[in-house]
Amino acid sequence: MxxxxxxxxxxxxxxxxxxxxxxxxxxAMQDPDIGLKMxxxxxxxxxxxxxxxxxxxxxxxxxxYNITDEEAGHLGGLLxxxxxxxxxxxxxxxxxxxxxxxxxxxxxxxxTSSRWPASELDYAIYLAKKNIRKQGELVDYEKQNYxxxxxxxNHTWDFVVMQAREQIRASKQRRKADRIVLECQEQAxxxxxxxxxxxxxxxxxxxERCNVLNSRVILNRxxxxxxxxxxxxxxxxxxxxxxxxxxxxxxMSGCLPSNPWISDDTTHWTINTDLVGTPxxxxxxxxxxxxxxLLNDCLGRREFMTYLEKEFSGExxxxxxxxxxxxxxxxxxxILKVEEVYKTFLSPGAARWVNIDSxxxxxxxxxxxxxxRFVMDDAQMHIYFLMKKxxxxxxxxxxxxxNMLSKAIVPQETKKSVFPFMRRQRHSSPSPAMVSQATEDNxxxxxxxxxxxxxxxxx
Amino acid sequence: xxxxxFVAITFGPCDSCSENRPLMNLYIKTEPINYCSLCMExxxxxxxxxxxxLNSLKAETESLRKRLEEERKKLHDVELEKVAEKAEALxxxxxxxxxxxxxxxxxxxxxxxxxxxxxxxxSSQVPAHPVFNSSQEHAVSMPTTWVMACAYAPSGCxxxxxxxxxxxxxxxxxxxxxxxxxxxxxxxxxxTNYLSGCTFTNSDMQILTCSGDGTSALWDVESGQLLQSFxxxxxxxxxxxxxxxxxxxxxxxxxxxxxxxxxxxRSGQNIQSFDTHESDVNCVKYYPSGDxxxxxxDDATCRLFDLRADREVSIYSKDSIIFGATSxxxxxxxxxxxxxYNDYTINxxxxxxxxxxxVLFGHENRVSSLKFSPDGTAFCSASWDNTLRIWx
Numbered sequence: 001m002x003x004x005x006x007x008x009x010x011x012x013x014x015x016x017x018x019x020x021x022x023x024x025x026x027x028a029m030q031d032p033d034i035g036l037k038m039x040x041x042x043x044x045x046x047x048x049x050x051x052x053x054x055x056x057x058x059x060x061x062x063x064x065y066n067i068t069d070e071e072a073g074h075l076g077g078l079l080x081x082x083x084x085x086x087x088x089x090x091x092x093x094x095x096x097x098x099x100x101x102x103x104x105x106x107x108x109x110x111x112t113s114s115r116w117p118a119s120e121l122d123y124a125i126y127l128a129k130k131n132i133r134k135q136g137e138l139v140d141y142e143k144q145n146y147x148x149x150x151x152x153x154n155h156t157w158d159f160v161v162m163q164a165r166e167q168i169r170a171s172k173q174r175r176k177a178d179r180i181v182l183e184c185q186e187q188a189x190x191x192x193x194x195x196x197x198x199x200x201x202x203x204x205x206x207x208e209r210c211n212v213l214n215s216r217v218i219l220n221r222x223x224x225x226x227x228x229x230x231x232x233x234x235x236x237x238x239x240x241x242x243x244x245x246x247x248x249x250x251x252m253s254g255c256l257p258s259n260p261w262i263s264d265d266t267t268h269w270t271i272n273t274d275l276v277g278t279p280x281x282x283x284x285x286x287x288x289x290x291x292x293x294l295l296n297d298c299l300g301r302r303e304f305m306t307y308l309e310k311e312f313s314g315e316x317x318x319x320x321x322x323x324x325x326x327x328x329x330x331x332x333x334x335i336l337k338v339e340e341v342y343k344t345f346l347s348p349g350a351a352r353w354v355n356i357d358s359x360x361x362x363x364x365x366x367x368x369x370x371x372x373r374f375v376m377d378d379a380q381m382h383i384y385f386l387m388k389k390x391x392x393x394x395x396x397x398x399x400x401x402x403n404m405l406s407k408a409i410v411p412q413e414t415k416k417s418v419f420p421f422m423r424r425q426r427h428s429s430p431s432p433a434m435v436s437q438a439t440e441d442n443x444x445x446x447x448x449x450x451x452x453x454x455x456x457x458x459x
Numbered sequence: 460x461x462x463x464x465f466v467a468i469t470f471g472p473c474d475s476c477s478e479n480r481p482l483m484n485l486y487i488k489t490e491p492i493n494y495c496s497l498c499m500e501x502x503x504x505x506x507x508x509x510x511x512x513l514n515s516l517k518a519e520t521e522s523l524r525k526r527l528e529e530e531r532k533k534l535h536d537v538e539l540e541k542v543a544e545k546a547e548a549l550x551x552x553x554x555x556x557x558x559x560x561x562x563x564x565x566x567x568x569x570x571x572x573x574x575x576x577x578x579x580x581x582s583s584q585v586p587a588h589p590v591f592n593s594s595q596e597h598a599v600s601m602p603t604t605w606v607m608a609c610a611y612a613p614s615g616c617x618x619x620x621x622x623x624x625x626x627x628x629x630x631x632x633x634x635x636x637x638x639x640x641x642x643x644x645x646x647x648x649x650x651t652n653y654l655s656g657c658t659f660t661n662s663d664m665q666i667l668t669c670s671g672d673g674t675s676a677l678w679d680v681e682s683g684q685l686l687q688s689f690x691x692x693x694x695x696x697x698x699x700x701x702x703x704x705x706x707x708x709x710x711x712x713x714x715x716x717x718x719x720x721x722x723x724x725r726s727g728q729n730i731q732s733f734d735t736h737e738s739d740v741n742c743v744k745y746y747p748s749g750d751x752x753x754x755x756x757d758d759a760t761c762r763l764f765d766l767r768a769d770r771e772v773s774i775y776s777k778d779s780i781i782f783g784a785t786s787x788x789x790x791x792x793x794x795x796x797x798x799x800y801n802d803y804t805i806n807x808x809x810x811x812x813x814x815x816x817x818v819l820f821g822h823e824n825r826v827s828s829l830k831f832s833p834d835g836t837a838f839c840s841a842s843w844d845n846t847l848r849i850w851x
Contacts, residue, residue, distance in 0.1 A: 017737070017738045017757045017758055017759070017783060018757075018759065018781050018782045018783060018801065021759065021781040022781055025781065061779070064778075065777070065778050065779035067779050070818075070820060071779065071804075071818055074802065074803075074804065074820065075779055075781070075802070078781075078782070078802055204843075206605075207605055207607075207623065207653060207671075209671070209694070209695045209697075209715045209739065217516065217519055217520055217523060219691070219729060219732055220520065220523035220524055220527055221523060223527050223731070223732070223769070224523065224526060224527055224530060226731075226769060228530070228531065228534050228767070228768055228769045229534065229767035229768055230534045230535075230536055230768070231534060231535045231536050231537050231538075231765070231768050231770075231772065232536050232537045232542070233767075234750065234751075234765045234767050234768045234772070235537065235539050235542040235543075235765075235772065236542060237748070237750060238539075238542075238746070238748075238750075238751065238793070238810070238811060239542060239543065239545075239546060239811060241746075241747070241748045241792070241793055242546070242792050242793050242794040242810070242811060243546075244792075245747070245791060245792035245793065245794075246792050246794065248791060248792060248835075249790050249791040249792035249794065249795075249835055250791065250834070250835050250836040250837075250851075251552070251554075251790045251791070251795060251835065251851070252549075252790065252792055252794060252795070255836060259836050259837070259851050260836060261557040261558070261836055261837040261849060261851035262557060262851050268836070269576065269577070269834075272834070291705070292703075292705050324661070327661075328660060328661045328662035328664060328665060329662065329664055330664050330679070330680075330681045330682075331664075331679040331681060331682055331684060331686070332681060332682065373686075374725050377725070384705070
């Protein structure tokens with residue numbers, strides 16, 4: 001092997017954080033005290049030391065990391081694929097067999113992290129050596145690569161051939177066992193770095209990423225004066241949240257009547273469509289978790305609007321909705337929308353005048369002179385918190401809500417079908433693009449369409 | 460930069476780094492200084508005022524950072540593990556692949572769910588094939604390789620995608636399956652490097668994008684106008700996620716500079732920053748309540764960061780997990796964290812207790828993207844093995 005190695009700049013190395021971790025595993029495996037027990041491998045008449053079986057590797061991984069068979073097999077397999085361990089019996093098949101197939105550790109000289117990317121010159125020498133040693137030993141793709149290299153680095157070809165000859169001569173003077181080991185190591189290295197086309201290539205990394213410098217002083221200064229909350233309070237809130245939503249999480253508690261992806265029964269989706277006639281109990285309960293939950297559910301929002309109208313404060317919600325529309329709508333319509341909002345909600349004597357405190361009103365009216373997307377933010381937030389602190393809690397105590405809750409349905413859990421292998425027919429659901437082109441629905445249960453399917457395999 | 464009157468070259472100790480190098484004589488506000496070419500580059504990038512040296516700036520950053528750490532520690536009175544002791548232990552999960560979607564001829568790089576909980580859009584590596592719906596209704600041809608980001612519009616009537624073409628384009632979806640969608644395409648965002656992520660904000664009218672050029676940006680779809688840009692990452696921005704909070708005004712982004720930053724959509728300011736990861740942050744996702752977010756990184760860990768406590772509160776890692784995590788998502792209740800890794804597996808973590816609950820095998824190459832359906836009934840994983848899998 002030639003001495004020169006191209007060391008790429010820090011960039012590509014950082015993407016290979018995993019290589020350093022793999023090396024630590026490998027080094028631990030070779031530790032004389034806690035590592036693997038090595039055996040000798042018999043190859044016809046030569047005995048090669050420091051080999052281990054696939055089974056040994058699996059056992060060691062299971063024991064050291066306290067993981068299952070499957071995971072140990074997976075991890076060990078990756079170690080082989082990345083070239084840190086190579087098989088002795090079938091060198092071209094880079095998999096970990098959990099029987100007594102022999103494996104050896106790759107020498108650090110040939111580790112991916114020390115010798116990447118593989119140098120073209122080295123590859124040319126390797127192929128030349130193979131060619132010289134035994135004519136016709138090169139496999140198809142190797143022959144192709146050889147010819148390509150011959151064209152590309154033709155100017156150094158004499159050097160390549162000379163190096164190849166020298167290395168063959170030097171190896172002939174080694175002990176047979178050493179020679180075999182070195183050949184195996186080299187071969188393993190090239191099998192990983194220049195795989196057969198179509199075979200798995202672990203060095204397929206995706207687009208390159210790069211790095212640059214910058215200053216953090218201003219950010220840190222600002223961070224120092226920030227208000228922070230005690231950890232105990234923050235962490236308690238996570239506990240509360242997870243607990244509150246536990247029943248609503250299909251993965252944790254299942255869903256009624258059944259998870260459509262598992263049973264192919266789309267009832268769960270049908271009974272939970274946006275503007276269904278009678279919502280499920282879980283859905284109505286969720287409205288009481290937070291004001292945002294109520295507003296995010298269009299059925300909930302409609303109910304809340306009904307309640308507000310009864311209390312003659314419906315304009316608050318309308319105003320909030322108009323502001324949301326302004327914030328997230330097209331840029332070209334901003335001026336128009338701001339005018340509309342002003343006329344309808346803010347101007348003195350407006351049809352649906354909203355009650356904002358004088359300071360906020362002043363600021364907003366000032367801002368309207370130069371309308372932009374966020375000009376209503378202050379007013380919107382004021383009204384939002386008004387509804388949240390006042391109307392929302394009263395809504396939850398109201399008869400309207402309580403009736404909704406009592407009317408709400410609790411679907412029966414589907415009994416497992418007698419013939420579990422009978423699959424239901426799967427059909428495509430109607431595309432939202434199509435639905436939006438049809439007339440707007442008002443309360444009709446939509447989309448009785450069953451689950452989406454794919455044209456490929458189902459498993 | 461500086462008020463550069465003329466440049467001459469001499470050799471000697473640099474005023475900034477004190478090393479013997481070929482020097483450039485610069486004039487900053489008529490003061491002559493001698494910097495080596497490297498320090499001059501750095502100074503130009505860093506906006507140093509005259510008199511500040513690279514070392515003094517570094518020192519100030521360090522001391523501020525230490526003080527920040529101390530302040531954060533003061534309010535850290537308990538660990539999440541302790542608080543979570545009283546949480547119920549989780550029963551064994553029975554998660555299996557329920558659907559395998561084959562239809563891509565190349566690596567699947569990204570996917571997104573539609574609000575109707577059934578459809579998805581996914582994008583892949585190769586030009587002629589990429590974006591398609593879960594029932595393969597449409598295939599859009601993109602004149603670019605590596606479509607790394609795709610998103611479904613909230614209305615379900617359009618999709619946005621982009622990648623190495625440095626753009627984010629919006630394609631309206633129609634009913635006619637044979638219609639050439641590429642013809643109706645609308646170029647919305649334009650960056651100076653690859654597009655790594657995109658998402659619609661609450662409506663079809665605005666898109667938030669992040670790019671390899673180190674910036675994120677908010678665009679108006681109709682006019683293609685840039686509404687706001689977000690600068691602060693010192694390397695490629697790889698991921699972003701919108702906050703589900705009440706006021707809906709912030710988002711988090713993660714980058715190759717190992718940091719995760721919180722931004723204010725309205726002002727463009729970087730509000731908070733977290734830099735405890737040891738390698739690129741590949742994916743960030745908000746906790747359902749909006750008070751925290753999780754991140755997945757090349758350092759093989761996922762971490763939970765609390766926004767109110769302004770610190771990292773949990774690390775999800777295991778010695779046997781060596782390969783980087785590429786994507787994360789929470790289950791609906793936020794109790795479970797699902798993460799896809801470069802070793803082709805998906806690990807499921809108990810968010811509160813910090814332990815691993817399950818490991819899912821099945822993909823035959825890296826898991827590039829992982830997202831829960833809007834109602835939490837299932838999640839989809841996209842992989843470099845050309846398939847998507849739906850698990851429940």
